[in-house]
Amino acid sequence: MSTGVLGIRPNPRGRGSRLITINARRACDECTAYPLDARRLAGPIVARVQALRKSPVSEASPTVPAHTLHICVTCRPKGAPPEAVRDGRVLYEAVAALHADWPGRDQVALNGVECMSGCDRACTVALSGRGKPSYLFCDKAPTPETAAAALDLAAQYAASDTGVLMRGDRPGPFRSGILAKIPPGL
Numbered sequence: 001m002s003t004g005v006l007g008i009r010p011n012p013r014g015r016g017s018r019l020i021t022i023n024a025r026r027a028c029d030e031c032t033a034y035p036l037d038a039r040r041l042a043g044p045i046v047a048r049v050q051a052l053r054k055s056p057v058s059e060a061s062p063t064v065p066a067h068t069l070h071i072c073v074t075c076r077p078k079g080a081p082p083e084a085v086r087d088g089r090v091l092y093e094a095v096a097a098l099h100a101d102w103p104g105r106d107q108v109a110l111n112g113v114e115c116m117s118g119c120d121r122a123c124t125v126a127l128s129g130r131g132k133p134s135y136l137f138c139d140k141a142p143t144p145e146t147a148a149a150a151l152d153l154a155a156q157y158a159a160s161d162t163g164v165l166m167r168g169d170r171p172g173p174f175r176s177g178i179l180a181k182i183p184p185g186l
């Protein structure tokens with residue numbers, strides 16, 4: 001009778017891993033500890049696979065946007081009391097109102113975050129995307145103009161193969177105030 005348990009083995013085609021069945025009896029011949037370790041490690045994998053199989057949306061998951069526009073919702077001007085309405089929240093809600101009907105929303109997700117370590121240069125806005133450099137902008141005013149410009153900038157970023165945003169091409173509110181440009185991951 002089979003005593004197989006689930007495990008993960010590198011894909012021989014060179015990309016990622018694949019789910020396999022480990023023969024516990026054979027592993028036991030090689031190392032008595034192996035089947036126990038394999039079962040312990042396999043637990044979360046089995047739970048994940050079972051959850052995916054049960055999920056009603058697993059076959060029709062919506063496409064995940066390849067880019068994200070991040071806006072800090074906790075940014076406030078220097079000296080503003082903590083209990084005051086946050087400029088970052090104002091900016092985020094202005095962008096969210098536009099993003100709800102924005103044609104590029106399949107390409108760019110909107111993400112409200114609490115702090116991007118640019119607190120002295122509120123408001124902060126960032127862009128990230130697969131295989132593209134990430135940008136962190138600062139000193140953005142919480143105005144309707146900035147909100148519209150943020151989506152224009154995000155559209156440029158999504159349309160660019162490299163993700164590089166040249167200063168002269170960027171919308172007015174984003175031509176200055178870059179805190180960071182981080183290369184894409186390897």
Ligand code: FES
Nearest residue numbers: 072075116118119
């Ligand atoms: S509170 Fe906005 S960057 Fe820290």
